[in-house]
Amino acid sequence: MSLSTTDIKAKIRDFIVENFLFGSADELADDTSFLDGGIIDSTGVLELVEFLEEEFSVTIDDEELIPENLDSINCVTAFLEKKL
Amino acid sequence: MTRNLEKLKICQRCILPETFPGITFDDQGVCNHCRREEKRAARAPGKKADYRHRLDDLIAEVRDQAPCYDAIMAYSGGKDSSYTMKLLKERYGLRILALTFDNHFISPASLENIARLTDQLDIDHLNFTIPWPVARDLFSCTATRDIFPAPTLLRASAICTACIGIVKSLVLKTALEMSIPLVAFGWSPGQAPIQSAIMKTNPTLTAKNQQAMKNAYPPELSRRLERYLIPAVYYDRYADRFPCNIHPLAFFDYDEEAIKKELEATGWRAPEDTDTNSSNCLLNAFANQCHLERHGFHPYVWEIANMVRQGVMDRDEGIEKIYTDQNANMVDYAREKLEL
Numbered sequence: 001m002s003l004s005t006t007d008i009k010a011k012i013r014d015f016i017v018e019n020f021l022f023g024s025a026d027e028l029a030d031d032t033s034f035l036d037g038g039i040i041d042s043t044g045v046l047e048l049v050e051f052l053e054e055e056f057s058v059t060i061d062d063e064e065l066i067p068e069n070l071d072s073i074n075c076v077t078a079f080l081e082k083k084l
Numbered sequence: 085m086t087r088n089l090e091k092l093k094i095c096q097r098c099i100l101p102e103t104f105p106g107i108t109f110d111d112q113g114v115c116n117h118c119r120r121e122e123k124r125a126a127r128a129p130g131k132k133a134d135y136r137h138r139l140d141d142l143i144a145e146v147r148d149q150a151p152c153y154d155a156i157m158a159y160s161g162g163k164d165s166s167y168t169m170k171l172l173k174e175r176y177g178l179r180i181l182a183l184t185f186d187n188h189f190i191s192p193a194s195l196e197n198i199a200r201l202t203d204q205l206d207i208d209h210l211n212f213t214i215p216w217p218v219a220r221d222l223f224s225c226t227a228t229r230d231i232f233p234a235p236t237l238l239r240a241s242a243i244c245t246a247c248i249g250i251v252k253s254l255v256l257k258t259a260l261e262m263s264i265p266l267v268a269f270g271w272s273p274g275q276a277p278i279q280s281a282i283m284k285t286n287p288t289l290t291a292k293n294q295q296a297m298k299n300a301y302p303p304e305l306s307r308r309l310e311r312y313l314i315p316a317v318y319y320d321r322y323a324d325r326f327p328c329n330i331h332p333l334a335f336f337d338y339d340e341e342a343i344k345k346e347l348e349a350t351g352w353r354a355p356e357d358t359d360t361n362s363s364n365c366l367l368n369a370f371a372n373q374c375h376l377e378r379h380g381f382h383p384y385v386w387e388i389a390n391m392v393r394q395g396v397m398d399r400d401e402g403i404e405k406i407y408t409d410q411n412a413n414m415v416d417y418a419r420e421k422l423e424l
Contacts, residue, residue, distance in 0.1 A: 019277075022238055022386070023106030023116055035292045036299070038233030042289040043329065047279040066288045 002084070008056075008077050015051050016073070020044060030073045045070055052076070058083045089407055098389040099402045103380040105238060121393050128394070131278055135335035138282050142328060143176050146265040154178040155266035155330075158255045159202075159209070160185075161194035162364035165270030166201050166352055167343045168332055172268055173205045180205075180268075183258060185251045186213040187223075189367035189418065193355035197364075200351045212254055218308050222246055223367065224422050227374050231300045239275075241383035243371035249297050253313045256285065260314070260322040271331040273338050274390035274397075281334040285326045287319040338396045359414055360405045361388075369410045370418030382406045 003011075009030065017025045020039050027037065034040045040048065048070060049060050058080065069079040093102040095115035100107055108116045147154050157169045159182035172178045182202055184190070190198075202209040225231065226242040236245055255267050267285070269276075294313050298306045344354055355363055361384045362368035375383040385406050391397035 017106075018120060021106065021235055022104070023108070025106075027234065035289075035296050038236035038296065038300075042285065042293040043276065043280045043283060045289055046283040047277055050279040062284055062286065065284075065286045067292045070289075071292070 003056075005077060005081065008080055009073055011055060012052075012073050012076050015048070015055075016040075019047060019051075028073070030077075032073070033067075033071050035067065035071055048076070052080065056080055056084060089403070092407075094403075094407075095389070097399075098392045099399060099406055100385060100389045101381055104385060105234075105381075117389070118393055125394075128278075132335040135278060135281055139330060139332060139335075142266075142282060142330075143178070146328075147176070147178065150179075150263050150265050152179065152262060153181040153208075153264045155180050155268050156255050156259050156262075156264045156327075157182045157207075157268045158185075158251050158270070159183060159198065160251075160270070160364045161190065161198040161201075162270070162362065163340070163343055163347060163352075163354070164272050164333060164363075166197065166347050168268055168270035169201070169207065170205060170347070170350070171332060171336065173207065178266070180207045181258070181262070181264065182207050182209045183255050184209065184211050185247070185254055186211050187247050187365070187367065188213070188216055188219045189365050189421075191355045191357045191364060191366050193353060193357055194364035197352045197355070201347075204350050210258070214250075214312065220422055221305055222250075222309065224424060225302065225305055227370070227422065227424060229302075230378070231302075233300075237375070237379060237383070239383075239386050241371040241375040243367060243374065244383065247367075250309070250312050253294065253297075256290065256327070257312075257314055257318070259327045260318055260325050263325050265327050267327045267329045269329065269331040270333060272387060272391065273334050273394055274387035276331055276334060278334040280329075281331050283329045285329055287323055287326055290314060290326070291316075291319050338391075340397065359411055360408055366414065367418045369414035370422075373410045373415045376410075 016028060017023060021028060052058060053060055068075060070076055094100060095118060096113035097118040098115060100115050100117060155172060155178045157180050159165050159169060161184065169180060169182060173180055184198055223243055226246045232242050232245055259267050301309060358365060359369040372383055388402045388406055392399050392402040
């Protein structure tokens with residue numbers, strides 16, 4: 001069963017809120033930059049990558065670890081939709 | 085002296101307080117983070133074993149390949165980085181370069197520990213000191229102004245965030261310049277999760293992260309700090325040298341008392357001149373106090389709550405660490421030194 005964009009966004013949002021905002025979602029819009037907003041740092045990106053690989057059964061290569069793919073809920077969703 | 089916990093609701097299982105952003109409690113007084121952790125706990129042992137294998141494989145791949153050093157250790161002289169360095173040296177036989185960022189607040193006892201352990205383990209050591217006016221202005225700024233985004237401050241005080249930001253930059257910069265394949269940190273199991281315990285660094289993400297840090301500071305201070313960050317030309321020049329970050333304490337057995345005992349056998353001594361959450365820094369108590377006053381929760385509470393939840397720290401010990409008043413003399417010492 002394929003996931004809708006809304007479903008993907010919701011899963012990513014839940015992960016970010018639980019793991020990096022510790023349950024407080026006030027400052028997280030779909031286009032909020034994770035890095036500029038201090039939500040995750042370059043280390044935290046790896047936690048996100050592991051989650052994406054496990055949750056969506058995708059493999060993410062080192063060269064794909066760029067802000068364009070991983071720096072906001074919208075970026076991650078678009079990146080995942082290309083891979084799924 | 086512990087603060088009056090009768091007036092503050094804290095989780096019955098870990099130690100997170102009701103003042104922690106986003107926290108909720110169920111009818112048994114257990115917080116949402118503890119409930120979430122229940123699902124993960126079952127998978128933890130297998131994951132730790134997996135990460136130990138991954139580190140074994142990584143080290144087998146890189147050891148003795150670089151010109152001079154296999155790993156650079158971000159070395160504060162505290163117990164966690166001392167133990168990590170000892171582990172990497174004795175278990176893996178790595179050629180290590182230790183780098184200490186002297187922020188002008190390293191305790192004298194810690195400086196002795198640094199010298200003793202690097203001598204004992206036959207490890208080369210770089211001490212990097214920035215001019216006092218720069219350090220003073222950096223810590224004064226972060227103590228008095230809200231310059232970092234709120235999410236950053238859930239895990240650490242603003243002063244620690246500023247200091248660690250420079251440490252991370254310095255070790256990465258040195259690793260790039262000296263072609264060192266591993267950058268080691270002594271993050272405790274509560275400080276950084278296992279998922280990021282072995283991580284290949286990456287030029288574009290690092291650049292974005294460094295830019296975010298530069299943007300956080302007032303322009304004049306940012307300009308003065310620039311030389312401690314990664315120069316723009318390095319991202320292309322050393323693109324193939326970006327190292328792996330490792331923090332092994334996330335997946336090796338962790339017991340504070342056992343670690344101290346093992347270190348003490350080498351001559352390392354637990355400093356008596358630091359606060360309960362640091363074994364090297366005389367600025368930490370002041371940093372904690374500023375954070376408590378401005379945000380209403382202790383900056384170490386997330387880390388210590390994680391350790392209680394993971395069973396690597398006793399809950400009473402966690403409460404003692406977090407809900408004991410900051411030592412007033414230490415707070416005053418730093419405040420006066422910073423001229424605040």
